[in-house]
Amino acid sequence: MNIVLFNKDLRIADHQPLTDAARAGEVLPLYVFEPSQWEDTPLSERHFHFVVESLEELAREIEGLDGKLFLAIDEMETVLEKMLNHYDSIHLYAHNNSSFMDIVKEWSKQKEQLLFAYGPELENVPGRLLNKRLNSYLNEPLAEVPNKIEVTSNIPDFLFADFKRLQKLRFKGNKIRFGQQGGELKAIETLESFLEGRFENYIKNHQKPLPSSLSSSRLSAYITWGNISARTIYQKTVRKLQACDLGEEKVQLEEFLAKLTTRAKISNLRMQDQQPADVNEIKRDYNEELFRRWLQGRTGIPIIDAAMRSLDKTGWMNFSLRAMVTSFIANTLLLDEHKVSAALAGLYLDYEPVVHDFYIQQQAGMKGKMKIIDPVKVGRQLDPEGAFIRRYIPELGRLTEEYIHEPWLYPAFYQLGYEAPMVDVKKAYKHARLHYQAIKSKGKPGRKKEKEGEAEQLSFDF
Incomplete structure (x- = not known):
C-alpha cells in the first residue's frame, strides 16, 4: 500500500510524494496527530487551529481528485505498526522536512519497508555545496498535481475522515481571532x-x-x-x-x-544550544510577575506592550519588534531565555523550531553579540507618531506624540488607566549594558561604545 504521510506540507501543488504515490497505484493520504508533538512542545491552540483549517482545505482538494484524506491520533510508530499489520507491506512517501522523519526513517529501516523521502539534503553540507544544492532544488520543475488519486477501499478501522472527532483535542493557549487562515x-x-x-x-x-x-x-x-x-x-x-x-x-x-x-x-539544519563563555557568566533568573506582565502586554512600556498585544491577537510581528521584545525580557531584565523562547514560540503562528531557535540564540547572545535594546529609543524610531501603540493600547489613544512613548511623563498619567512601568527603563537598560560590558572586558580597559544595531534585520524575516 502506498501511504503519503502529510505533515508540514499541507498542499497538493508541488507535492512530489503525492504525485509519485498516485502514479504507483492505490494511495492512502494520511495525517497523523501525534500527542507528543503537541503536548511536549510549544505548539498551541492557534497552531492546531491553523493546521485543522489547512487539513480541511487539503481534504477538499484531494476529494476533487477523487481521493480522500484520512486522519489518525496516535504516535507515529504506533500508527505505522498498525498499518503494517493491516497491509503486510507498505510504501511510505514523505517530505524530509516533516518533524517525524527521523522516526519514520528508523522504523522503515528496521521493518524493511520502502521509504521515499523528498526534498533537498542540506544537513551537514558545507557552504558552497549547500548553496549549489539548494539553488538546484529551487530551480527544479514543480511537481505536477495528479489528475486522479485512487484511494484504496481497504481502510484500517483506526483511521477516520470526520474532522468533528478533532474537536475533543485541547491544547494550551488560544485561537487567533484576527490572524491568518490556514490553507x-x-x-x-x-x-x-x-x-x-x-x-x-x-x-x-x-x-x-x-x-x-x-x-x-x-x-x-x-x-x-x-x-x-x-x-x-x-x-x-x-x-x-x-x-x-x-x-x-x-x-x-x-x-x-x-x-x-x-x-x-x-x-534544514539542526540547531545546537551553544553559548559563548561570556553569556554563560550572565545569571538569568525567573521572575513570574515580570514574565507574566511582559507576556500579557502589561509592562507599562508602550512599544513592548503594543507588540505583545498585537502578537497575541494576530500571531505575527515583524523582526524589529521580535528583536525588541526578546531583548527586553532576556537581555535587559536578564530572565531565562528558555522560558522566553517557549512563550514566544506558542504565540508565533509561523513557529518553525530551527528558525525560531536560531533567532532566539542570536538575540540572547548565544550567537554573536548579545543585543541590548532601549525600547523607548527604538520605539520612537519604529513608531514615531505612535500609530501602532494607539491601535493596540486604547488607554493611550488620546496622548500626543510627546508622551506616547513615555506616558509616565504625562501630567495626568494616573487618569489614563494604563500600567505604571514595571522597571525604570533607562536604569534597567544602563544596568544591563554595564553588566554585560564588565563581563566582556573582564577587567580590561573600556572600549569605545559600539553601534547597537538596534534595528538590525535578520535575513530570513518575511
Whole structure:
C-alpha cells in the first residue's frame, strides 16, 4: 500500500510524494496527530487551529481528485505498526522536512519497508555545496498535481475522515481571532497579492510595525506549515523579477529572494544550544510577575506592550519588534531565555523550531553579540507618531506624540488607566549594558561604545 504521510506540507501543488504515490497505484493520504508533538512542545491552540483549517482545505482538494484524506491520533510508530499489520507491506512517501522523519526513517529501516523521502539534503553540507544544492532544488520543475488519486477501499478501522472527532483535542493557549487562515488557497492568494504590488515597499517598510504588516510577504506561516512550497514562491518571484522594468522593484524582489533562500537553509539544519563563555557568566533568573506582565502586554512600556498585544491577537510581528521584545525580557531584565523562547514560540503562528531557535540564540547572545535594546529609543524610531501603540493600547489613544512613548511623563498619567512601568527603563537598560560590558572586558580597559544595531534585520524575516 502506498501511504503519503502529510505533515508540514499541507498542499497538493508541488507535492512530489503525492504525485509519485498516485502514479504507483492505490494511495492512502494520511495525517497523523501525534500527542507528543503537541503536548511536549510549544505548539498551541492557534497552531492546531491553523493546521485543522489547512487539513480541511487539503481534504477538499484531494476529494476533487477523487481521493480522500484520512486522519489518525496516535504516535507515529504506533500508527505505522498498525498499518503494517493491516497491509503486510507498505510504501511510505514523505517530505524530509516533516518533524517525524527521523522516526519514520528508523522504523522503515528496521521493518524493511520502502521509504521515499523528498526534498533537498542540506544537513551537514558545507557552504558552497549547500548553496549549489539548494539553488538546484529551487530551480527544479514543480511537481505536477495528479489528475486522479485512487484511494484504496481497504481502510484500517483506526483511521477516520470526520474532522468533528478533532474537536475533543485541547491544547494550551488560544485561537487567533484576527490572524491568518490556514490553507493552500490562502497561501497562493497571499503570494499573488505580494507580487502584484505589496512588494514595492518591502525594504522601506520592513521595520515599521503597521506598514510592514502590509508590505511584508506574510508568507512565513504558510511556509512553516507547507501550504505553499518554497520552490513555488521562488520560481514565481523570479518570473516577476524578470518581468520588472524598474530597478527599484528588482531590488525589492532580490532582497526578498535572499531572505527566502536563507530561511530555506536554516530550516534544514539542526540547531545546537551553544553559548559563548561570556553569556554563560550572565545569571538569568525567573521572575513570574515580570514574565507574566511582559507576556500579557502589561509592562507599562508602550512599544513592548503594543507588540505583545498585537502578537497575541494576530500571531505575527515583524523582526524589529521580535528583536525588541526578546531583548527586553532576556537581555535587559536578564530572565531565562528558555522560558522566553517557549512563550514566544506558542504565540508565533509561523513557529518553525530551527528558525525560531536560531533567532532566539542570536538575540540572547548565544550567537554573536548579545543585543541590548532601549525600547523607548527604538520605539520612537519604529513608531514615531505612535500609530501602532494607539491601535493596540486604547488607554493611550488620546496622548500626543510627546508622551506616547513615555506616558509616565504625562501630567495626568494616573487618569489614563494604563500600567505604571514595571522597571525604570533607562536604569534597567544602563544596568544591563554595564553588566554585560564588565563581563566582556573582564577587567580590561573600556572600549569605545559600539553601534547597537538596534534595528538590525535578520535575513530570513518575511
